[in-house]
Amino acid sequence: MLLRLSILGALALAARKGFLNSRNLQLREVEIGLRHLPSSFDGLRIGQITDIHAGPLVPREFIREGVDLIMDENPDLIVLTGDFMNGNRGILRPNNGSFKQHHYDYCIDELARLSAPLGVFGVLGNHDFWSGKKLACAIVEDLNSVGIRILRNQSIPLEDHGQQLYLVGVDDYWEDSYDLSLATRGIPKDTCRILLSHNPDVNEDISTLKERIDLVISGHTHGGQVVLPVVGFPYLLSPFGQKYRSGIVRDGQRVSYISCGLGAYLAPIRLNCPPDVSILTLYRQREDS
Template structure:
C-alpha cells in the first residue's frame, strides 16, 4: 500500500470523525445566537483545514522546519484534538445506537407510520454531555503540557541494607533518569529541576539512562545545565535504549557509531562517570561499596547491549553492591535469579507512562500492564529495586498525574524495624 493511499485513508477517517462530532456540536449549541454558531462553524473547520494541510505538507512537501520540538508540539496538538473528538464520538455513538434500537422497535409497534415517519431525534442533553466528555481529555492533556511537563516532584525513600558498612550509614543518593533532552521546550524549567536536586546536596548521584531521544546533538545545548549535577562521592551514569540511535535511519553504520561516541563524550563533558558494563568502588572511612553499571538490557523487545557478568566482575567481595541498569525488567530476568548479592538496583525507562493516578499507597498507570515493576520501590528478601518515573518525556510532551521525578534515597545500616 503506497503512501498516497495510506494518507488518503487517514484523512478520510479524520474527516469522518470531524463531520460526526460537528453534528453533535451543532445540536449542543442549538438555540444559541447566530454569531456563536458561526464562531463554532468557522473555527472548527478551519482547524481541520490546518490539520490536513500539515499532514499533507509533512508527507509530500519539504518540511525542514517541521522537526524536533516543533514537530512534537504540532503533532501532539493534532493527537489531542482527535483523541478528544473520538472521546466525544463514543458518547454520541452510544446515543445514536440507543436511538437506532428505539426506531427499529417503533417499526414493529407501529407498522403503519404516519407520513412524517417515526424518526427519533437526537438527545440535546446527550450531545452536550458528549461535548463535555470531549473537552475533558483536551483540558487534561493540554494542562499536562503547560504545567505537568516540568512539575518536578521529589520522591524520598529510606532503604535498609544489613551489610552496609557503618561509614555509609545515612548517606543520600540522588537519582535522575530519562532526561530525553531532545523533547524539551522550556530550558528555564529544566534548569530549575536541576537546581532543585542540587539544593538537596546528595552524597552520591546516579543517572540511569536515556540522555537523548535519537541523536547525541540533542543534548548539546543542555550540557551546561546537566553538568551542574554534582556530588561529593561522584556522579555515575549508564546508557538507556534511546542512547544508541536505534530509532533513527542513519546514512551509514559509521554515522551511527559516531553518534554514540558523541553521546559518550557528552557524559564526559558533564563529568558523569559512564559505566559501560563495568564497576567502580567508592570509599568512606576505609570502607568500600561497589557501584555496577550495565549498558541497556531488558527482558522485552529492546536491544540488549548490557553484560552483567562483566559489570559484576571484580566485585565479588564487596560488602554491598549497587547496580545501575536502565530497564527494570532486568531485575526479574537476571539480577534476582543469578546475582542475589546485588543489594540494590536503580532503574528508569517506564516514565510511569507519563500518565496515571497516585493517591497514598494506591497507584495505577497503563505502564503496569507492560512492566511488573514500573514506579517506586520494590523489595524481595534482601534485594531492592527503585524505578524512577523519569525527569523528561518523549512522544507526548507532558505528564498527567505522573509528574517528573527527582529521587532521594537514604541508605541505613541494618534491618528495617
C-alpha cells in the first residue's frame, strides 16, 4: 500500500511539473552559417513559431506570449511551420471536437499581429490536414487575409540590394499533396534555398531526390515533448529515430533547424523539454570553414 501511494505521489508530482513546464515558454536563439547565403542577407534574422496546436490545451494567452516574444526581437522575416490547429486522425476522427471555433478564431487573431520587413510565410502541418480539407483550406485563406502567405509546394524569391534567396514551402511530408520537386521548380541553380517543411523527415527525401537545399526549418517533433530521466526520449513519430528530434542537424552542406514548438499534443505536459519560439540568425559561411 505504501509503495502504491509513493508511486501515485511521484506520478502526481511529475504531472504537475509537466504541466508547469508546458507553460514555460522559451526564446531559443541560434546562429547558422550557410555557404550560399548572399552577402546582402548576411545577418538575416528569422523568427519561427511552430506547432501551436490551437485547442483546449493551448490558451489564447500562451499564443499571445509566443507572438510577443517574436515581435519583441524585430526579425527580418517570420516563418510559421505548421500545426496551427489540433486536428486528429485515426482512432480520433477529424473535427471530433478537439478544438472549437473560438480556438480557431483566437489563433488567427493573434497570428495577425505578426509582421516583418521581408514578410510572414508559413506551411501546413499534419494536424492542419487532419482537421479536414475544408478547415485546412480555411486556414490558408484566413492567414492569407491577414498578411501571412501559406506556401503549398511553392517558392518565392526574397530580394535585398539586387540579390536573391528563395523561400520554399511544401505541404506536410505525410500528405499525398506533398511535392518537393514542384516546390523547387524554376529556382535558379546556384540560388540560396530555405525550405519550410513541418516535418523534418523531409531531409531524407531531399537526399533521395538530390535537391540542393541550404536550410530546412521545421517543427513537428515537439522535441519529444516528454524526456524521462535515464530513458530519455521514449517516442518520436519518425522512422529515423532521434536524428531530427530538435535543434541543429547537419547533413553535408545542408543544415536543418527543428524547433520544439509552442503547444502540446494529447496532454498539456512537457517534461525536460520546454516549449519554444526561435530566432535564427544566418551568416555567410566562408568556403574554407
